[in-house]
Amino acid sequence: MIDYLWLIFRVLVFPGFTFLLFFTMFCDWIERKVEARMQNRMGPSFTGPRGLFQPLADFIKLLTKEEITPTESKKNFFRFAPILALSVLVFALCFLPIDGTSVIPNVSFGGDLIFVMALVSVANFMLFLAGWSSANPYSSIGAARVLTQFLGYDIPLLMLALAPAFLAGSLTLATIVSSQWVPFAVLAPWAFVLFIITMQAELEKDPFDVPHAESEVVAGHETEYSGGKLAFLKLARDVQIVFGASLITVLFLGGANGPVFFGFPEFWGTLWFVLKVLVIIVISEYITVLFARLRIDQVVKANWRIVLPLSVLSLILTISLAVWIYPLV
């Protein structure tokens, strides 16, 4: 009985849904604040201390707004795509060892890295469906761009994710984390840097945020969404960013590994994990702020001509250097 309660607590409260929800909003606040300060602006300042509650306020505001479903849209896809995207992403996050173990204990299995990556593709596909079902020219173009982009960048992303798997000798996330007494970011920095760049494209952030290019396609696949559905779509996007940063943390920065000083190791594990995720988010936001948005053809070219060959090279490099790296693992 107590096991079940513990499981429910873990899934719903900590480190599961509630924690992830508030952590996502916190990350959103950090992103907005970093971006604003880099652009000589204030950023959110009024809701809560230093505007900390602004993302929550935005979410609640959207929930209270009227929802409109276009008559021409494919209603079922239109309604469920945002919810499905969010759920799939949260589900994928449950496999990441946030406080040392994954959210649902003992779900880790051989090859869950591949499974988690597949879930991200499914979530991206949901975003595509959201746009495709809207029956709006801006949405269809935005959706087509989502598809073009994630189909292209999934390949190098998976290849680069293989580097830590190779170093750890396992496709299991838990094993990858536990073998990182020295973070893989230090052992294989080439893969780490490339992974961050590819993740930037996968998360549709500048310079790769073509699906959201508001000057061309308004809001891309989100154009027809309003009210609660938009709130969930936006939340799904924020969770996606947190997921991306978490994945980098798990694969390259040793996840929840870190010194434990006193008290519960879970507390320290979560703290290290959160701090590492925040570092990644700040780096990613820096990249976002520093560059202009590329064109879709340039994004696709950058993938096939630069990122993909480089990730193949990175994999070869990792394999050939593995002999020297293995003793360090």
Add this chain to the structure above:
Amino acid sequence: MSNSNIDIVKVLETKLKGKSFQIQPGKLGTVAVQAIPDSHREVLKVMLAADEKTGVIAITGIDLGATIGVYYHIRTSNAFVTIQSEVPKENPKIATITDLMPGAAFHELEVSDLLGVVFEGNPRSGHVVLPDTWPEGIFPLRKDVKASEVKLNPPSTTDARFSGDKGLVKIVIGPHHPALLEPEKFAVMVDGETVKSVEPRIGYVHRGIEKAAESKTYLQNVYLVERICGICNACHATCFVEAVEKILKTEVPPRAKYLRTIILELNRLHSHLLTLGHAGLEIGYETLFQYFWRDREPIMDLTELVTGNRVISSAITVGGVRRDLKETDIPKIKATLSDLRKKVPFYKQMYENEPTLRMRMQKVGTLARQDALKLCVVGPVARGSGVDIDVRKDEPYEAYGEIPFKEIVHTAGDTWARMNVRMDEVEESINIIEYAIDNMPTGAYRVKVPRVVPAGEAVNRVEAPRGELLHYVKSNGTAYPERVKVRTPTFANIPAFLKTAIGESIADVPPNFVSLDPCFSCTDR
């Protein structure tokens, strides 16, 4: 820059000798040529053969009672010519000049819209500035139109959102769209991501200012024309008052000229900084936008310091300016300008070196020099394509004849070149203002002028931040003008966008478009 020594008056006099043309040097620009309908083409052909920089700036339609006057305002490399033609009111037909000069298409359409003149052979048709619900056969700028007669048709209910053509998607940019700050519609047909055609529809913010100007006194009109555009308001005011001063034959005191120059250049500075930043927004470079707009703020403060108002300066009036520059303000102006000057190199290298910015702007919307001449584009768009036209140099007004400055010309013709023209002009503007402050003549800053303006007509050009601005004013001897015609730079530049957008990616449309520095409240008036 008067790089050619063609004496257009002599050319016209020799070539048109013995034919029924009346050539009046000194009228409406350098020379006015009276031509009967359809012989205006002959004059234009002569001019085109003589000077490659011949271009139609504007076509003014005017109700002359029994006839409708159609005045073609034409620039050459060193002169400004007006071809005057008249068509009977009952059967107002005149041959088009779009085959000689494709850039005239929209100018002709506007005259058709407002005065009902039919330009036979113009490839475009339909309303330009009037709404689609406007009743047939009523032309607002004719003198016999009564407002009570105008009964708008019910709006059409058919909405062709998807084209019949399979595979092509119609993307409607505007009237409400994040890429446009003002309402205007561009229906872009795309095949995948490639633009196949662009159909413009302007006129969403047409306020009938030209008509309204006929019922206000000259002094009131100064404030009316200022409100054509919030950004280049001083340019409109200057252009209008200069035209009135030409009719009045008033000589403005030198100090007023310098003060006007300062206000005009402040206008240009903040307008250029606005566009340079806005271009960043269009290519998804929000940081650039925020930085430029931060540095634009002090210029707005300077405008307030000099004129008393932040946006619509209302400082320029017939006979001079409305307030003098205080000696005590000069150090503050200089400090602000030197602050900005220090930041210019940073922005310049930003535009020159930032890789993603160059990827988005270079080779986008390339307008060849030959097309730029044919489409009669003006301002930074023309100068970005290597056409060296700048009214400040070609026909110096105010104090520009006395102030040394460079005319910025880039030759690449793409979006990037146009933005770099503006970037370099920011620096020149700072120089001009500093020179004007240092060499400011003493004396009166305004002369009193009579309220009633003698009968006459004048046409005047000013280099607004977006390009050449033209005002035509006709007076009938009362305190109210007979006709005020405004041709704004964006109106002349839209054909360039329509040409260059085709064949490029839909993603190139916003940066290409913003590189014209479009101002629709100007365009529609």
